[in-house]
Amino acid sequence: MPINTQPVTINLGPQHPSTHGVFRLRVTFDGEQVIDVEPVFGYLHRGTEKLAEERNYVQIVTLTDRLDYVAAMTNNLAYVRTVESLTGIEVPERGMYLRVISSELQRIASHLIATGFLLDELGAFHTPLIYCFRERERILEMFEMLCGARITVSYMRPGGVLQDAPTDFWPRLDDFLTSMPGYLDELEGLITENEVVLARTRDLGILSAQDAINASITGPVLRATGVQWDLRKAEPHEVYDRLDFDVPIGSVGDTFDRYYVRIQEIRQSLRMIQQCVAQIEPGPVRSKAPYFIRPDSVDAYVGTESPKGELGFYIVSDGGISPYRMHIRAPSFINLTVLRELLIGWKLADLIVIFGSLDIVVGEVDR
């Protein structure tokens, strides 16, 4: 007997526990199966690019904190590097090391959030999430020592960083570096060999390397497909060329790879910070740069490897104290371009997990 069925359209979001903020997906289901997806965004649009046109170059640093609000340090880094490329301001050695240390710490914190929420979306009752948050908390406390803020740090300035790390920062960092691998093993013991996690994430939402490059996807999502591409190696900035680290890649490009690449990147980041701590020497952390910067060049684009992918700032200057136009290449936004192709054909539960494994932050998507 033929059964008459009809597709159901559901609004996932903007108020939904698993849409990472105020993201909205208009999904059409055939039973449990996804047959069409239409992402709707803009609920968190704050006009960052326009606001930047009315602020001077130092003030814009605080705007960048609010882009990817779980990785403010790398946002700062990407922005100040663009300004330095525009104006030619030099950064002292110690400032560069502090930048690398803080942005790698931020990368760990961001990946911990991605992993924790992915597991939360898989249905684990907050336990892995809270384990991740417990470790992230220690990173945020170190940020508080560096600059007084935990989330919206505004630590970096054109020409260096805000201030040198206090003396009691270094023992805390050492303590973190020695204990973190153990905690990662604990987390992996809970997740990586878990039968349910494997059943839910393996061969799920496979993205091919070809498609990823065609959609100009960057970051862990690209590396999970097997493409070894990391701007820290491809265009070494700051002191990354003096550090010895690997770029982990995935084998299949599925959700499990996207998770596992992030875990491996956390280990690599720890390695980098250890080397930085060994190499860093006393000295100034900030070169003399005027508060009102008037660039000589017309425009500059610099891409930086943020936890989500290539975060690029394109700044056009007319010689004034604020940019004529600033454009942000937000990795979260561009990584979403494959969303429809990834989701169609999977089930509702998979939709949430694949979406979570892309690790977007709506503050960056909507800007």
Add this chain to the structure above:
Amino acid sequence: MTEILILRSGFDFNGIYGFFDEFMPDSLDWLVFLITSLILAIVIINAVVLSTALLTWFERRLLGRFQSRLGPNRWGPFGLLQPIADLVSLLTKEDTIPEGADKPIFTLAPIVFLAPALIVFSVIPLHGGSFLGNLNVGLIFVIAITSINTLAVFMAGWSSLNKYAMFGAMRAVAMLISYEIPMGITVVAVALVAQTLGLSDVVLAQDIPYILVMPLAFLVFITAASAEMSRTPFDLIESDSELGAGYHTEYSGAKFALLQLTEFMAPIIVAALVTTLFLSGWRGYGPIPGPVWFVIKTFIVLFGFVWIRASWPRLRVDQIMGLAWKGLLPLSIINLFVVAIEVFIFNPGENGLSTTDLWIMTGVNWGVTIIAIFAIFNLLGQSKSERPVPVISPLANMYANTNTVKKITDLAEAE
């Protein structure tokens, strides 16, 4: 003469009925019946609801410990009054019914959900007998009554006029009915070994706890039961990360409180059933009285449930159905066959299986269990499957624009 002293409970239907019948005239039998029923109802409801309140506190505190946080600790000593605070909070909320909802069914669903859970408790033997005395078809009664909650979940989801609720309800119907089958088949095995259908008699027959005699049945039963009460890793009826709340999306106020109450009552029922069927119920050793043993065993099972909830992610719909039909159903049938053959060979008479027979069965069944679990795990398991070694894609060359290696040597030379 080492027989354990079993105290028969006086506080059951017959006892109370007899007490009132003594000084009431025969013409008022219906009143005696009514009074007895009311007393039992009040006792059961209060006992179960209070222990559920305690369980919510226990579960939240325990989850807090698992997640390296504190859990509720503000209200009362160790946060023990937290359930009362929650209840007051829920009862003072506005009780909304969505426009376009099927009002009678929407209102009826929480009641249909709650009633079977309470009824089941009337037959669980806490101390020699249950509240209803010794019901000789206790096993069938329990299976029949617990099946009703599928209907309640579907009623709640259907009448809400909400797509999320509908998703939850549809999943519930598919899943709960599937898991009834392995659960029923395991219970048949228990009845075979115990040679009875009465729950108290099942306990009396357990000279060796059936968890040792039939480990496979225990595993299947506890898995199917945790699916029946839709807890992690089978909580897709109200999977909070996908559907928000599932079938009770539109519920608020007192109705929501009833739904939550039943949901937290389900682990107690299942733990009590597991204790009765597999952990030899109220029987224990030493001077500790039977009901205390019963509570201790129930709490151990509950602890296991909370532990699983704290550490396992959720399975997908098709995987859950696959586990029921491809994993649990064969396992339960294997168990039933093995047990049936053993019982046929030992051929118990009126007195049931002797302790020696049970020990022999224990030995055989453990072997069968280990082999069966290994076989099923290798067929359905994931962690054994091989994954290709990561190969660097030739589509991009990260080192194309860099002279990283050269720079490092430069640095070394400069030093």
